[in-house]
Amino acid sequence: MKRSIYIISVLLVFLSCEDALIEEPKAIVSEQFYNTAADLETAVNAIIAPLRSNNCFGSLYPWQTEIYSDFQLGRGSYAVLNNYQGLDNTNIARVGSMWNEFYLSIRNANLVIANAPDATKASEADIIRYTSEARFLRAFSYAAIIPYFGKLPLRTESNISATEIPLSSSEEIYSLIFEDLEYAEQHLPDNPSVAGRPTKWAAKTALAHIYFLRGDYQEAVNKSEEIINSNQFSLVGVETVDDWQKLFGPTLISTTEEIFYIKNSKESGWFFVDFLHHPSDPYYNGGGLFACYMDTELLSERWNGWDQEDLRKGLYYEWEFGLGPNTQLNNKFMDTERIGNGANDYPFYRYADVLLIYAESVGRVNNNASTEAIEKLNMVHRRAYGKDPNQPSDVDFTTDDFPDLQSFVDVVVMERGYETIYEGGKRWLDLLRLGRDYTKNTIKKVHGKDIAEKHFLWPIPTSEIDLNDAIDESEQNPGY
Known part of the structure; x- marks a missing residue:
């Protein structure tokens, strides 16, 4: 009996240590990483990296968005975009890849926004600066895709651990965008510390453009x-x-x-x-x-x-x-x-x-x-x-x-x-x-094509619908 109790005790200790090995590093990373100005700068770089990737601004985003215009034609697998009848399976997959990269950028921005205020080895100025950069980049990411999807899951620092998040209307998304950009224009510097970092002028320009649109x-x-x-x-x-x-x-x-x-x-x-x-x-x-x-x-x-x-x-x-x-x-x-x-x-x-x-x-x-x-x-x-x-x-x-x-x-x-x-x-x-009528008339005049209603929005990726129980298939954008 004593031997059995000993074995069980050892197993319990081992299992508890194993749980610690699995769970504790998450806390350790959060507590020890977002502490210094260098940590926060690295974390902001992690927001920018997905945006620069080939599945985002590096390739797919400019391609999908430029081919629709009345100045361009697409060749190969992109030629279907000039039919103005919506996306085929190849381009649906590309849009899904973009979705993943934008939401990775948003997730990384949320991590900075959530953790930077608790940094123990960074100055208040550094905390505000990197939080401002994160909020600009979060707004920038949402603003880049909301016109094409019409509705999105609103992921912020307050629901960062949630997996089931319903679709929010464009007005709800824009409310966060304006809130983030207004914070950024108040707190970002006049000049970038490094070329490519956002400034208050970038925030003001983003606001001007979004108001304009x-x-x-x-x-x-x-x-x-x-x-x-x-x-x-x-x-x-x-x-x-x-x-x-x-x-x-x-x-x-x-x-x-x-x-x-x-x-x-x-x-x-x-x-x-x-x-x-x-x-x-x-x-x-x-x-x-x-x-x-x-x-x-x-x-x-x-x-x-x-x-x-x-x-x-x-x-x-x-x-x-x-x-x-x-x-x-x-x-x-x-x-x-x-x-x-x-x-x-x-x-x-x-x-x-x-x-x-x-x-x-x-x-x-x-x-x-x-x-x-x-x-x-x-x-x-x-x-x-x-x-x-x-x-x-x-x-x-x-x-x-x-x-x-x-x-x-x-x-x-x-x-x-x-x-x-x-x-x-x-x-x-x-x-x-x-306006959609203006767009239809322009494309008809220049390309000689009629735009299908489904062409005005991209489909919500099926992976998001399948894995997010807060979104129902009936909420998919029309035509998909």
Whole structure:
């Protein structure tokens, strides 16, 4: 009996030690890791890493969002996106991969937000700084995907351990986005400690853009005006097509125009650049998947209406790769000396974007094409023609060009299309901002295609529905 009791006691001790080995490290990691400023910086880096991955901004996100626009065509497995009938199984899987990466970034942000305030070896300033960066990046992640899904599980630091979280409406998601960005703009620094870190100007720009997309033009004016009046940014001068590399080249650290970019390097790479080139063209050193292109005949509505003197149009170059003689590729992003993936940064927010947000928004608020609205449009327009952005030129628009507000809005919307190609899917988001009927009419006019209702939203991944009992199959987006 004593021997049996001894054996049982030993087993109980062993099992309790085994439980400690399994459970305690979780507490140890939480208590010992989020303590120093270096720990918090590493934890914020872990938020950025999924965003930079090929399943996110490194490749799939820009690809899915850019192909929908009226300026591009997709090749291969991406060609189905130009049918405007929703996603096939291949692209549904890609969207699922993006979902996983965005939610990994959100989860890592939640960990910082939850644990940073308890750091025992970091200053109060460091705690606030890294918490602010985490809140900006959480908002940025949610803002990137909510337009495409329409509803999302709202995962925050308060439900970080929960597995069953219901879908929240877009209004609930945007409520958190605004709360995070308003905190970030109050607490982030004016200048990044390292290139690529968010600043208060990045938070203000994100707010301006989101207000803009939601049709709250007065708030978009307020935020974009703060950025403009700060005198922190200026347009980079361009005189020739080659000069665009001053904005988008692979060796740049930063520019006077940069507000928030996903930073890449030769070590990390940016796979999206592969999609823009052909292995035999001179702009990507023997690489390229040529999966995105312009066809000057199929998209003649856009191509022929674009002034040949516009240096942004000059970024397109003729390249025949088996789909006929009218195909054009684009070298906005190129790397003639690349080894592996491209090293270009992904520009998400830059000063030209702010100027155009302000121009359209102030026009809508005042219900006319005012001198100040036209001037901000002209700054971007002049630069596109190789002119000094800050000096009057012979390509300027004047009040005589705009007999009413709609004529002005139409020009600004098209200017944004020319300016922001391959930058955050902004062209498709602009079409959606102007309404589904506007989007349908535009795509019908340019592509000759009818948009199915299911095409306006991506499907909630089946893995989320299967593993999250708080979501029912009946809540899947229409058509899937």
